[in-house]
Amino acid sequence: MNIFLEQMSQYLGPREAFLVMDCASWHKSKSLKVPKNIEIIYLPPYSPELNPVERLWLYVKQNILRNKIYDTIALLESALCKFITSLTYSTIKQLCYVSYLNDQQ
Incomplete structure (x- = not known):
């Protein structure tokens, strides 16, 4: 940091x-x-509602970590990299969008 x-x-x-x-x-x-x-x-x-990326991390965890065991950190890292780089802009926007942070008044 x-x-x-x-x-x-x-x-x-x-x-x-x-x-x-x-x-x-x-x-x-x-x-x-x-x-x-x-x-x-x-x-x-x-206050995860104030931090929209939390939904993205939850989505990643649900698809990469839930009910899966990786024999090595390298295999986990590979799976994470492959999954994250496959995410589309549309998917990320859908997961992270919150109207109260984005809508113009």
Whole structure:
């Protein structure tokens, strides 16, 4: 996470940004080094409705992990990569779309 934040900070240069994240443990680690030009805003705990990608992860888990055993991490990684790269834009949009985040008032 620190590497990502540092690269994001370098990309931003003198600009500032807000980064919205869930409360995953690695997002709130005491060792997290947040650059001065990035402010982190945490989503409330247990609020998957505010994080539409959660439905995509659920879909991936249902299709790759449910009732399946992989003998090695490499086989799991291969299955995940194959599945994720086969997803169409339409499928991802359908899974992640939420009207309250997308509809113009």
